Amino acid sequence: MKYSSQAVAKLYFIAAIGLFVGQILFGLVMGLQYVWGDFLFPAIPFNVARMVHTNLLIVWLLFGFMGAAYYLVPEEAERELHSPFLARLLFWVFLVAGALTILGYLLVPYARLAELTMNDLLPTMGREFLEQPTITKIGIVIVALGFLYNIGMTILAGRKTVVNLVLLTGLVGLAVFFLFSFYVPDNLVLDKYFWWWVVHLWVEGVWELILGSILAFVLIKITGVDREVIEKWLYVIIAMTLITGIIGTGHHFYWIGTPEYWQWWGSVFSAMEPIPFFMMTVFAFNMVNRRRREHPNRAAMLWALGTAVMAFLGAGVWGFLHTLAPVNYYTHGTQVTAAHGHMAFYGAYVMIVLTVISYAMPIMRGQEASDRRSQVMEMWSFWLMTVSMVFITLFLTGAGVLQVWMQRYTDVPQSFMVVQQKIEIFYWLRELAGLVFLVGLVLYVISFFVKGGEPARAADTADTA
Amino acid sequence: MRGKPLAIRAEALYLANLMIAPGLAFLLLLALYWKHRHDADPLALNHLSQTVGVSVAGGTLIVAVLAAFLLAGGMESGYTLMVVVLYFTLVHSSLIFMGVFGLIRAMAGEHYVYPLIGRLFRA
Numbered sequence: 001m002k003y004s005s006q007a008v009a010k011l012y013f014i015a016a017i018g019l020f021v022g023q024i025l026f027g028l029v030m031g032l033q034y035v036w037g038d039f040l041f042p043a044i045p046f047n048v049a050r051m052v053h054t055n056l057l058i059v060w061l062l063f064g065f066m067g068a069a070y071y072l073v074p075e076e077a078e079r080e081l082h083s084p085f086l087a088r089l090l091f092w093v094f095l096v097a098g099a100l101t102i103l104g105y106l107l108v109p110y111a112r113l114a115e116l117t118m119n120d121l122l123p124t125m126g127r128e129f130l131e132q133p134t135i136t137k138i139g140i141v142i143v144a145l146g147f148l149y150n151i152g153m154t155i156l157a158g159r160k161t162v163v164n165l166v167l168l169t170g171l172v173g174l175a176v177f178f179l180f181s182f183y184v185p186d187n188l189v190l191d192k193y194f195w196w197w198v199v200h201l202w203v204e205g206v207w208e209l210i211l212g213s214i215l216a217f218v219l220i221k222i223t224g225v226d227r228e229v230i231e232k233w234l235y236v237i238i239a240m241t242l243i244t245g246i247i248g249t250g251h252h253f254y255w256i257g258t259p260e261y262w263q264w265w266g267s268v269f270s271a272m273e274p275i276p277f278f279m280m281t282v283f284a285f286n287m288v289n290r291r292r293r294e295h296p297n298r299a300a301m302l303w304a305l306g307t308a309v310m311a312f313l314g315a316g317v318w319g320f321l322h323t324l325a326p327v328n329y330y331t332h333g334t335q336v337t338a339a340h341g342h343m344a345f346y347g348a349y350v351m352i353v354l355t356v357i358s359y360a361m362p363i364m365r366g367q368e369a370s371d372r373r374s375q376v377m378e379m380w381s382f383w384l385m386t387v388s389m390v391f392i393t394l395f396l397t398g399a400g401v402l403q404v405w406m407q408r409y410t411d412v413p414q415s416f417m418v419v420q421q422k423i424e425i426f427y428w429l430r431e432l433a434g435l436v437f438l439v440g441l442v443l444y445v446i447s448f449f450v451k452g453g454e455p456a457r458a459a460d461t462a463d464t465a
Numbered sequence: 466m467r468g469k470p471l472a473i474r475a476e477a478l479y480l481a482n483l484m485i486a487p488g489l490a491f492l493l494l495l496a497l498y499w500k501h502r503h504d505a506d507p508l509a510l511n512h513l514s515q516t517v518g519v520s521v522a523g524g525t526l527i528v529a530v531l532a533a534f535l536l537a538g539g540m541e542s543g544y545t546l547m548v549v550v551l552y553f554t555l556v557h558s559s560l561i562f563m564g565v566f567g568l569i570r571a572m573a574g575e576h577y578v579y580p581l582i583g584r585l586f587r588a
């Protein structure tokens with residue numbers, strides 16, 4: 001580690017992984033409720049579990065992004081973080097606010113939570129992914145502002161690299177688009193319309209900049225390829241992201257009461273959204289193929305390549321699958337959507353956070369890479385989680401296609417619940433794959449916390465030198 | 466055009482055929498192969514024959530197996546559609562990833578043999 005203040009990232013990474021475990025446990029609870037309707041009833045209703053699952057996901061990814069920024073911004077800027085104290089303070093604020101919010105979901109009925117937190121003063125609750133009480137949302141904004149100030153000052157005072165500037169742009173965008181979560185028009189069409197300005201413009205816009213810059217940073221470090229080469233790729237990737245992703249928002253405006261021209265704009269532009277993800281794949285493999293050094297951290301390289309592949313599959317391929325209006329007409333809001341949502345979130349954002357953790361954590365512990373045993377364990381967890389996520393996606397896609405057919409496509413459509421009953425087997429299989437995912441995650445946690453032994457040296461792990 | 470640039474162009478057309486210009490890019494690839502089949506150097510010939518061969522074999526694999534599914538399962542079944550969607554998605558994206566590796570090898574000036582089906586063509 002070049003600068004001691006980078007170490008604040010550790011806190012963020014540890015919290016991220018803790019919350020990740022929580023997210024998956026609630027996913028498993030819901031997966032079981034899909035096939036065993038009153039499992040844990042009335043203690044944890046499905047809608048509550050769903051809220052906890054998705055909110056924990058978002059919150060731990062934000063912890064991961066912030067940790068990544070605190071780690072890489074000082075290193076790129078070549079100076080200490082502007083205020084490590086502020087970073088630590090905001091960490092605790094965010095963690096406590098997040099924990100209270102989750103406890104609120106679990107312990108009081110949602111309507112009561114709305115009352116308790118005085119939602120009627122500025123009503124923002126009740127929308128998917130943005131269920132947080134208004135007061136929590138305000139807390140998020142404050143944390144985000146403090147965070148942006150901190151890394152912004154660091155960047156301003158230091159070396160300005162492309163990686164840092166793209167990352168900063170992405171993070172500012174993240175904060176700016178979050179502001180739309182405060183805007184809840186009464187008109188349901190407008191409500192949905194602007195809801196997507198948060199959700200879509202995050203994952204298919206500004207978060208992609210964050211993804212690209214973190215990937216670029218890790219690739220610079222582990223491949224030793226010239227920064228100039230990597231920066232050029234990064235430029236083209238983010239340009240394509242914004243060119244396709246912004247108007248691509250239209251793929252959510254097909255059937256919500258917005259003008260019909262969105263069916264064309266949305267289809268055409270979102271059909272090109274896989275391009276930046278495809279370029280990331282070529283980019284990552286190309287840089288690794290041209291590497292100038294054998295970095296001892298093989299696990300980090302595996303995560304980086306895995307991110308590129310899985311993001312392209314989940315976002316690119318599975319996104320394209322249902323993005324054209326005539327297809328989306330049938331698949332909208334089915335299990336096809338859930339299949340895509342899982343693989344895209346995992347492949348792009350979960351994996352990039354695990355990539356930077358894998359790279360940075362050993363260094364913050366004073367080693368270049370962790371010892372070989374724990375790397376092997378980490379790579380096992382990579383394969384277990386990734387392969388089981390592929391299976392979760394395949395089972396949900398299978399369920400989704402059948403659902404589309406029986407419920408929407410045939411001449412004699414059947415009702416929602418009748419169809420759900422008929423595709424139950426896929427939900428069992430999904431739950432099974434989810435359990436394997438959990439095994440992988442447990443291995444990951446073990447490899448994360450149980451370190452020790454001799455640090456790996458380049459000669460130990462390099463097999464292709 | 467020879468060597469690396471030609472090899473890169475072959476791989477790029479192979480990928481374009483799978484992603485942005487199905488059919489058209491394949492015709493261009495065929496034309497490129499035809500034009501350079503005698504004067505290309507070993508690197509370019511390797512990439513040209515691999516991409517043409519795998520495009521043909523992969524395309525056949527997709528079409529033939531899909532036809533078999535449709536014949537076996539009938540058009541009037543959700544299960545047929547499910548198998549068709551899953552099969553197509555898996556084979557198609559595998560062909561894309563192989564193309565990515567091919568492209569990267571071409572960019573590095575290295576030979577490449579596609580997994581499994583590539584063995585039938587010039588190494």
Ligand code: HEM
Pocket residue numbers: 128203204251252270271273274311314315316318319320321322323324328331332333334337340341342344345348349
């Ligand atoms: C990493 C990037 C991405 C992530 C994390 C992601 C995630 C998601 C999620 C969670 C949903 C469900 C939203 C909801 O209704 O609750 C969704 C919907 C959708 N996504 Fe993505 N996505 C990504 C990229 C893409 C791309 C590149 C495309 C197109 C090529 C795409 C196409 C769609 C479409 C069409 C829908 C609407 C599905 C429906 O009508 O039900 N996504 N995405």
Ligand code: HEM
Pocket residue numbers: 024027028029030031034050053054057337338339341342345346350430431433434435437
């Ligand atoms: C890192 C891994 C995971 C990620 C990134 C993730 C992400 C998500 C997202 C984005 C949604 C909302 C989907 C949508 O709106 O279409 C969701 C819902 C859900 N997830 Fe996960 N999830 C993960 C793991 C799991 C696991 C392991 C299970 C269970 C086996 C699971 C079960 C569910 C269920 C049942 C839903 C609710 C779907 C519905 O509303 O019908 N998830 N998850």
Ligand SMILES: [Fe+2]
Pocket residue numbers: 200204248249251252
């Ligand atoms: Fe979208």
